[in-house]
Amino acid sequence: MNFDSYADLGVAAAAELVNHLTGGWAQGALRRLPQSGSQRARLAAATEAAIWGRGSVLGGAEAEELIHLAERLRLVFASLSAGDADGTAQLVNSLLRDYRAAPQLATHDGEPWHLHFHSQDREAGRVEARGATCAVALATVIGSGWASRLGSCAAERCDLVFVDTSRNGSRRFCSLRCLNRDKVARFRSRHPEGGAAELHQPAPTLPH
Numbered sequence: 608m609n610f611d612s613y614a615d616l617g618v619a620a621a622a623e624l625v626n627h628l629t630g631g632w633a634q635g636a637l638r639r640l641p642q643s644g645s646q647r648a649r650l651a652a653a654t655e656a657a658i659w660g661r662g663s664v665l666g667g668a669e670a671e672e673l674i675h676l677a678e679r680l681r682l683v684f685a686s687l688s689a690g691d692a693d694g695t696a697q698l699v700n701s702l703l704r705d706y707r708a709a710p711q712l713a714t715h716d717g718e719p720w721h722l723h724f725h726s727q728d729r730e731a732g733r734v735e736a737r738g739a740t741c742a743v744a745l746a747t748v749i750g751s752g753w754a755s756r757l758g759s760c761a762a763e764r765c766d767l768v769f770v771d772t773s774r775n776g777s778r779r780f781c782s783l784r785c786l787n788r789d790k791v792a793r794f795r796s797r798h799p800e801g802g803a804a805e806l807h808q809p810a811p812t813l814p815h
Contacts (some may be wrong), residue, residue, distance in 0.1 A: 609772065617744020618757065620658045621680045622768045627654040628677035630685070631640030631766040634784050640664070647674065655737070663733075672734040676706075676741070683745060688759040694756070699746050708746075724761075753814040762789045773779070792800055 628638050628651060641647050644667045651670035652663050665673065679702060681685035686695040701759055702708075706725065714722040725739030748756065756771045758778060771778040780786040 608746075610751070610753065613724075613740075614744040614747040617742075618728050618748055618770050620737070621745060622739040622757075622770050623679045624654065624673070624677040624737075625684060627657075628674045629681045631681075632764045633767055634762075634782065635764045635788060644670075647671070655733075657664050659676045659737075664734075669732070671735055672732070673737065676738045680741060680745075681768070684757060684759055686803075687749075687754055687757050692754070695749065699742060699749060702738060702742035703746060704740050706735050708739040708743045741761060760785050762786070763792060 610618070626633070629639070632638060641650060648665050648667050651673045652665040655665065655673065667739040679698070683695060683698045683702075686698055696726055708724045710722060710724050712720045714720045724743040725736045745757070748754070756776060758769050758771055760767045760769070760781035761779040762781075764783060765785050765788075767781035769778065769787075771783050780789065
């Protein structure tokens with residue numbers, strides 16, 4: 608399923624920022640952000656370029672602002688996973704206020720006039736514009752009754768987040784890899800002795 612074009616872009620961007628610019632667990636491996644300012648700036652710039660499709664250079668202050676935005680977005684996904692509707696609403700409302708998400712018609716890059724929810728990049732800081740995009744998209748999806756479509760991976764040692772666009776809204780894992788890890792873990796918990804060997808035995812050869 609899709610929400611609308613603006614919300615689709617914004618919630619996908621929010622998930623990508625969380626997954627690339629916050630520490631935690633990713634598919635069984637510990638994920639740490641680099642410590643040096645130059646490495647953090649390169650990571651932030653690469654993440655922004657991957658999401659919004661344009662190469663850019665971020666200064667150290669802007670990079671840290673983008674990382675801070677990612678940390679605040681992670682709190683929204685964590686609150687959703689905990690089933691805290693009131694807390695989630697407060698977090699999103701704070702994002703809307705802090706990143707000055709205000710509706711206005713805008714035109715750029717040869718496009719016709721269309722609705723934006725923040726000042727254009729040349730008028731506002733770039734991170735402020737990104738934050739407004741994500742905040743409005745989250746508010747749109749959550750306020751339309753689709754909060755369950757914003758998920759955190761259910762596998763152990765993974766806290767990557769995702770947007771569930773499946774038809775029936777039943778997604779629980781960030782990836783096929785984590786789905787398979789969870790299956791193996793469940794099998795081993797049921798068969799603690801010899802279960803791993805049984806699980807990985809080759810399939811029998813079918814007769815010709």
